[in-house]
Amino acid sequence: METSPEPGPGHAPAPGDADPAVRGDPDATTRTVRRGRDATTRTARRDPGADGRAARSTRRRHTRLVGLGVVAAVTASALVAGLLTWQPDPPAPARALTVAEAERLAAVRVTNYRDGRAGLRATVGRGGDRVEAVGWVDWTRPLVYLDVGGPGAGPLRGLVQATPDLVAVRPDPAAVLTPAVPPLVPPADNWRIRDLPGRPPVAALLDLLLALSADRPDPVARLGGARWVARDTVGRTPVDVFRMADPPASPDSPASGTPTRPPPDDGWRYWVDRDARLHRLTARLPGAVPVTLDLDRSHRPPLHPVAALGGTRGLPRDLTGEEAERLTGMPARNRALGGTALTLAVPAGTGANLRGGGWLDWRGQVAYLATTDLDAPEQRTLTRHDRSGVARTQVPVGDEAPDARPPLPPPRDARWQRGRIGPGELDLLVGSALRAGREPPDPDRATWLRRDNAGRQPVDVIEVHDGRHALRYWLDRSGVLLRLELRTGIGAWAQLDLVQAPVPRLPPVPVPRSSTR
Known part of the structure; x- marks a missing residue:
């Protein structure tokens, strides 16, 4: 019986053949492993140089990796050495201004005047004496409106409005140290006119802000000591930085606290763009107090002066x-x-800031009121105006509000003093209010100023110049007086607001004959 020859390497099984493992041969796995070893042995015999080529390939990869490591180490060492010895390019040295730069710097104040308004953020002083302010300046009115804070603000912490002649404050000692943008429409209450003796930093800052405006360019000849310092960027705006020994302000500047001449190497610095707009300023105020001022013209709403400044x-x-x-x-x-x-x-x-309340009887020509000085709140003054003159007395302050109405009947045990109506603002204001129920103002001396609101009622504000004084009548549509304003001797405006309410009987006060003056 013939037998089929055993297939050699590379011989494919016949289609009818089957793998021994499939046929259930128990030695199939052993024979398969043996055939694998035999095939590997035969391949090695046919290519005796395969192991050498594999070894050479491994050595080449190792050599290449070592070379890359050496290059990386050398590069890192060079980089570190360069960083240790690198120095930035020195800034360009300060130089004299070109003609165009001098003209641009001379036009800074007139550009502020033409722009009208700007937002601002300022820091005055350092450390525990630092004062910070946020708000706006209106150079055309002119008017400054700030929220003042910082550890050095003291009694001026709160809202501040200022003109070249007057400073009105609304103190808020409980406010946080960091100031915020003040309300666009300022609160109507608790404002008082302040004199700032000793020129504190806030007063010097107000002077500086108001002095940054003029209706014509400054003389270029006054900029002879100015120097170009550097180029910089404020926000996204490219600017030139100029240094000056003195601020470019005219001799008749309203800034009574304008700093004296500082050393040339510590002068004023102006960050000015190509359109002569000032974006930043650093300076030294009196007493070598540093100030940094940033101006923002992206948000410059119209400002609303408080009533004490004329509205x-x-x-x-x-x-x-x-x-x-x-x-x-x-x-x-x-x-x-x-x-x-x-x-x-x-x-x-x-210098007093009086607040008060009371009643006014137009038919009997009598006014009875109580007033308190906000800076001396321990005393109240009771005053009665009538056809025979004015009577006054002082009484202790209880828990009444500063604008509380006086007691009725008038206290009989008080030491009343009678006299003529004096030239003070309070007597002038109350006397003018009584006269408004007796005789009309002269319309030939009257000027219509504006429409406004007294509470929620629309009014016309009409100003009348009566001899040495200016009075403003706030009339509703029926012609009834709702507010009377008087311009005081310091240029501020006093207000007497009339609230329609029942008026009680206003009895005479017990004035001894010996007290009449």
């Missing part, structure tokens, strides 16, 4: 016929009401 400016014009008729008919309409309650705020020329 909104308006557009003055002559009265129309209907407005003149309402002004001349005002006394009759006031008398028809009989009387009214009142509150008042009087920034007096003596």
Whole structure:
């Protein structure tokens, strides 16, 4: 019986053949492993140089990796050595201004004037004496409106409004140290006129802000000591930095606290863009106090001065016929009401800030009120105006508010003193309010200023120059007086607000004959 030859290497099994393992041969796995070893042995015999080539390939890879490691180490060492010995390029040395730069710096103040307004953020001083301020400046009015904070703010912490002549503050000792953007429409209450003796840092900052404006360029000849220092960027705006020994302000600048000449190497620095707009300023205020000021023209809303500073400016014009008729008919309409309650705020020329309340009887020509000086709140003054003059007395302050109405009946045990109506702002204001129920102002001396609101009632504000004084009448559409304002000797405005309410009987006060003066 013939047998089939055993297939050699590379021989494919016949289609009918089957793997022994499939047929269930128990030695199939052993024979398969043996055939694998035999095949490997035969391949090695056919290519005796395969192991050598594999070894040479491994050595080449090892050599290449070692070379790359050496290159990386050398590069890192060179980089470290370069960083240790690198120095930045020295800044360009300061130099004299070109003609174009001098003209641009000379135009900074007139550019501020033409732009009108700017937002600002300022820091005055260092450490525990630092004062910070956020707000706006209006160079056309001019007016500064700030929220003042910082550890050195002291009694000025709170809201501040200032003109070249007056400073109005609304103190808030409980406010946080860091100032915020002040409310665009300022609160109407608790403002008082302040004198800032000793020129504190806030006063010097206000002077600086108001001095940064002029209606014409500064003389280029005054910039002879100015130097170009560097190029910089404020926000995204490229600027040139200029150094000056003195601020570019005219000799008649309203800044009474303008710093004296500092050393040339520690002068004022201005960050000015190509359009002559000032973006940043650093300087030394009196006493070598440093100040940094940043200006922002992206948000510059119209500002609203508080009542003590005159309120909104308006557009003055002559009265129309209907407005003149309402002004001349005002006394009759006031008398028809009989009387009214009142509150008042009087920034007096003596530095006092009076607040008060009371009643006014137009038919009987009597006013009875109580006033308190906010800076001396331990005493209240009771005052009664009538046809015979004025009577006053002082009483201790209880728990009344500064604008509380006086007691009724008037205290009989008080030491009343009678005299003539004096020239002070309080007597002038109350006397003018009583006269508003007796005789009309002269319409030929009147000017319509603006429309406004007294509470929620629309009014016309009409200014009348009566001899040495200016009075403003706030008339509603029927011609009734709702507010009377008087310009005081310091240039501030006192207000007497009339609130329609029942007026009680206002009895005379017990004045001894010996006290009449």
